[in-house]
Amino acid sequence: xxxxxxxxxxxxxxxxxxxxxxxxxxxxxxxxxxxxxxxxxxxxxxxxxxxxxxxxxxxxxxxxxxxxxxxxxxxxxxxxxxxxxxxxxxxxxxxxxxxxxxxxxxxxxxxxxxxxxxxxxxxxxxxxxxxxxxxxxxxxxxxxxxxxxxxxxxxxxxxxxxxxxxxxxxxxxxxxxxxxxxxxxxxxxxxxxxxxxxxxxxxxxxxxxxxxxxxxxxxxxxxxxxxxxxxxxxxxxxxxxxxxxxxxxxxxxxxxxxxxxxxxxxxxxxxxxxxxxxxxxxxxxxxxxxxxxxxxxxxxxxxxxxxxxxxxxxxxxxxxxxxxxxxxxxxxxxxxxxxxxxxxxxxxxxxxxxxxxxxxxxxxxxxxxxxxxxxxxxxxxxxxxxxxxxxxxxxxxxxxxxxxxxxxxxxxxxxxxxxxxxxxxxxxxxxxxxxxxxxxxxxxxxxxxxxxxxxxxxxxxxxxxxxxxxxxxxxxxxxxxxxxxxxxxxxxxxxxxxxxxxxxxxxxxxxxxxxxxxxxxxxxxxxxxxxxxxxxxxxxxxxxxxxxxxxxxxxxxxxxxxxxxxxxxxxxxxxxxxxxxxxxxxxxxx
Numbered sequence: 001x002x003x004x005x006x007x008x009x010x011x012x013x014x015x016x017x018x019x020x021x022x023x024x025x026x027x028x029x030x031x032x033x034x035x036x037x038x039x040x041x042x043x044x045x046x047x048x049x050x051x052x053x054x055x056x057x058x059x060x061x062x063x064x065x066x067x068x069x070x071x072x073x074x075x076x077x078x079x080x081x082x083x084x085x086x087x088x089x090x091x092x093x094x095x096x097x098x099x100x101x102x103x104x105x106x107x108x109x110x111x112x113x114x115x116x117x118x119x120x121x122x123x124x125x126x127x128x129x130x131x132x133x134x135x136x137x138x139x140x141x142x143x144x145x146x147x148x149x150x151x152x153x154x155x156x157x158x159x160x161x162x163x164x165x166x167x168x169x170x171x172x173x174x175x176x177x178x179x180x181x182x183x184x185x186x187x188x189x190x191x192x193x194x195x196x197x198x199x200x201x202x203x204x205x206x207x208x209x210x211x212x213x214x215x216x217x218x219x220x221x222x223x224x225x226x227x228x229x230x231x232x233x234x235x236x237x238x239x240x241x242x243x244x245x246x247x248x249x250x251x252x253x254x255x256x257x258x259x260x261x262x263x264x265x266x267x268x269x270x271x272x273x274x275x276x277x278x279x280x281x282x283x284x285x286x287x288x289x290x291x292x293x294x295x296x297x298x299x300x301x302x303x304x305x306x307x308x309x310x311x312x313x314x315x316x317x318x319x320x321x322x323x324x325x326x327x328x329x330x331x332x333x334x335x336x337x338x339x340x341x342x343x344x345x346x347x348x349x350x351x352x353x354x355x356x357x358x359x360x361x362x363x364x365x366x367x368x369x370x371x372x373x374x375x376x377x378x379x380x381x382x383x384x385x386x387x388x389x390x391x392x393x394x395x396x397x398x399x400x401x402x403x404x405x406x407x408x409x410x411x412x413x414x415x416x417x418x419x420x421x422x423x424x425x426x427x428x429x430x431x432x433x434x435x436x437x438x439x440x441x442x443x444x445x446x447x448x449x450x451x452x453x454x455x456x457x458x459x460x461x462x463x464x465x466x467x468x469x470x471x472x473x474x475x476x477x478x479x480x481x482x483x484x485x486x487x488x489x490x491x492x493x494x495x496x497x498x499x500x501x502x503x504x505x506x507x508x509x510x511x512x513x514x515x516x517x518x519x520x521x522x523x524x525x526x527x528x529x530x531x532x533x534x535x536x537x538x539x540x541x542x543x544x545x546x547x548x549x550x551x552x553x554x555x556x557x558x559x560x561x562x563x564x565x566x567x568x569x570x571x572x573x574x575x576x577x578x579x580x581x582x583x584x585x586x587x588x589x590x
Contacts, residue, residue, distance in 0.1 A: 001314035001376050002087045003345045007079035011049050014083075018057040021085070032088040033058065034095055034186075037065025038072075038349045040080045040162050042170055044178045050081060051172065064097050064173040064184050066130040066159035068349035069322035070333060075341040077333050084347045086315070090376045093190040094123050099176035100183045102134070111144025114185060118148050123189040126197075128317065128372070129156030130184040133169045133352050137218035139280040141183075142355075142362040154362050155197045155372045157319035157351030164322040165245050169352065192377045196311045198304050199356045200369040202297030202336075203263055205254045205288035207235065207411045212285040220266075220275045223287070227273025232266075235289060244269040249323040249367070254290035255281070258361035263290060265323060265366040278353055279364050292327050292367070297336055301369075305339035308371060312379035316340060318348030319370040325350050327367075340371065435510040437485060438492035446509025446517050451565055453521060462521045463528035463558045464572040467491070467535070469514040470551045470584040483546050488514055490542050491552060494535055517572075525558035525589050532556050532587045540585065551585035 004021060008014050025033070035054050039047055047065070054063050071078040088095070098117065100110040118124050127148070131138070145154065159169040172178040188195065210231060214222035223231050232238040238247045245268060252263040266275040281287070308316070318337060325333040333350070340346060354370040355362060433445035441449070453462045469475075469491060476484040488510075495508040495516060507519040520528050532554040539552045555575025559568055571590055579588040 001089060001093075001374060003315050003347060004085040004087065005073050005078075005347065006083040006085075008050055008081035008083055009079075011053055014050065014053050015056065018053060022057045025087075030087050032091075032093065033061045034086045034088075035061060035063035035065075036084045036086065036347070037063060037172075038068045038078075038082045038084070038347070039065060040068055040070065042067045042161055042168055044170070046081075047170070047172055047178060050083065051174070054083070055174075062095075062097050062174050064099075064130070064171070064186060066132075066157075066171045066184065066349070067161055067169050068351070069160045069162055069164055070325055070350035072318050072320065072334060072337070072346065072348040072350070074346055075318070075334050075337045082347070088376065090190065090192050093193050093376055094121075094187075095189075096121070096187045097173050098185040098187075099171065099173045099179065100185070101179060102132070102181045102183065107140045108144055110183065111141060114145060115147050117187070118152060121187060121189070123191070124149075124152055124187045125189040125193050126187070126195040126372070126374070127152060127154045127156075128186040128188065129154065129355055130171045130186075131156065131158045131353075131355070132171055132179070132181055132183070133158055133160060133167050134278075137277070137279050138353070138364045139218070142279070142364060145357075145362045146360070148357075148362075150360055152357075153195050153197050153372070154355065154357035155317070155319065155370055156355045157349065157370070158353035158355075158364075160322060160350075160352035164249075164326070164352070188374065190376075193374070194311075194376075195372060195374045196308070196313075197356060197370065197372040198307060199354070199358070199365060200297070200300045200304050200371075201261060201263055201365075201367065202293060202300045203252065203254060203290040203367060204293045204296055206251070206291040207289060209286050209288055209415060212281055212283050212287060215281055215283050217280050218277045219270075220277050220281050221273075228275040229269045229273045231289070232269075232275075240269045240273075249326055250292055251289050252323075252367045253277075253281075253287045255285055255287040257285070258359060258363055260358045260361070260363055262363060263365060263367045278366060292324075301336055301339050304371075305343065308340065308373050309343050311373050312375060313344045313373035314375040314380070315344050315373075316346035316348075317372040317374070318346055319351050319354045319372075320348065321354055321365070321367045321369070322350045322352060323367045324369060337369065337371075344373075438489060438496075438510050440492050440495060440516070441507060441509035443509060443511055443517075446507060446511070446519065447565070449507050449509075449519055450517075450568070453519060454559065454563060454565065454568070457559050457563065458561050460522055461524060461558065462519060463523050463525050463556060464568065465518040465520065465528055465532045465535075466511065466555045466572045466576045467495075467516040467518070467532075467552050468554075468576055468580065470553055470580075472514040475547060475550070479547050483544070487544055487547060487550055490544060490550075491516065491539055494538050494542070525556055528558070529556045529587055529589045536585065536587060553579040553584045554587045555579055556587060556589040 006017050071082040161168045170180050171182050171184045210223040213225050220228045248266050252265040268276045328335045354365040354368045356370045435442045505521045511517040555572050557572040575588045575590040579586050
């Protein structure tokens with residue numbers, strides 16, 4: 001694979017360049033070619049002029065392109081309109097272009113068609129996408145491509161304009177023409193075609209975690225129960241005005257999604273305090289505000305550029321978020337991608353969002369650098385990746401970066417302290433309601449639950465089961481209190497299992513000594529008696545190594561609408577007394 005690059009100034013000079021290039025192609029017998037056009041100019045007439053010149057000299061050669069926030073050639077900023085011609089050298093290499101109109105077809109239908117095309121074309125190894133700025137979330141589109149064959153890599157960028165706050169964008173291709181609301185899909189593949197892709201962020205989480213407590217698709221409504229915008233207002237003093245998008249570019253939300261770190265910038269803030277995002281963020285997600293750290297970015301680039309160098313690519317396609325261009329205002333816009341320059345020729349653009357498939361899931365990123373490396377045939381010798389030319393200048397970490405690290409670390413420490421405090425409070429709470437020996441509820445808690453059930457007895461019936469270990473005093477006198485405790489715990493374990501199996505309906509507690517009480521909600525006396533007899537049988541068959549087999553007596557009663565706590569407990573106690581008096585190891589219902 002080879003690339004030939006042209007900067008478009010006007011149709012006359014461009015025609016001269018293509019005329020010379022046509023002669024080169026004819027003399028070298030170059031047949032398989034693809035033109036890709038990157039344009040900061042969005043006027044349809046200008047773009048059509050470029051395409052008309054290409055058609056004049058290469059009428060059978062496909063072309064495609066999109067609007068950008070800046071064009072990249074060999075890791076440097078290029079002209080306003082840049083045309084790249086990729087020449088495929090091996091006869092086995094194939095490519096196909098598809099353009100889908102989002103105004104005419106639902107996203108689900110488009111993704112279904114893309115999946116079908118990959119199934120019908122087993123040679124496909126990579127999908128490159130140019131996407132006009134969508135009106136809503138891209139989540140449905142990403143989810144719709146989950147069924148694309150696992151070995152196919154997917155990458156691309158969202159078209160935009162030189163005004164990153166604008167929604168203006170376009171894509172265009174041979175045959176389908178100019179569009180402000182379409183998706184361009186380019187299939188690459190073939191027997192000897194190879195591709196690898198990476199994404200780089202370098203942004204670090206800043207400060208505390210927030211939980212998404214309310215959202216509706218791509219509308220992020222609440223974080224920790226407060227309007228999402230209030231987080232940006234409180235912690236960054238960003239106003240809810242027309243500059244909100246621009247002011248939040250350096251502080252995207254950082255979270256894990258599909259086992260991948262995602263940066264997500266807000267598109268707009270809304271009057272109700274909600275924030276519009278480019279993709280859905282599910283309720284329950286944990287997010288943080290993040291901050292671009294120059295040192296981390298440089299180190300990430302250094303490591304990942306070596307990975308790309310080891311791949312030995314013929315060429316690179318680069319999709320860098322326009323926000324990253326803004327971030328490096330104190331340096332060249334392409335400063336950070338310098339290490340890739342010596343690896344292979346490259347082309348690409350500054351985008352409104354970036355796409356990359358990772359772990360089988362296609363994700364849309366923001367403030368991210370996506371690089372696709374491609375080659376035909378076996379790996380060729382490639383130059384070693386060099387570090388950023390100004391990496392040494394970053395050895396002295398800026399004060400703001402140190403402050404960001406300080407805030408992040410102290411926030412993590414505070415979160416850890418809060419976690420431990422919550423755990424300690426939970427233990428104290430449990431200690432107040434749990435019996436220390438058995439792990440069941442204590443008498444105060446089980447009594448409170450019975451009182452609460454009585455308030456609703458007209459709406460939901462319930463029954464009580466009272467249990468008492470038979471001849472327990474003899475166990476303590478004969479075997480000692482330690483063995484007596486093991487018998488109590490043995491019965492408690494049976495009740496605990498019962499409570500686990502019927503978690504919603506059963507509450508079990510230690511009433512005192514060797515007595516226990518069970519509250520069975522939604523249960524009539526006959527069903528409660530059946531459960532009680534199962535417990536009786538289970539306990540009678542429980543093996544206590546140091547103690548002979550034990551038995552338990554049980555009383556059962558169903559609550560009535562006119563019951564009080566005293567009348568109900570007196571009745572179940574009377575049922576238990578009758579079970580004891582009638583021979584023990586039995587169940588009596590009153």
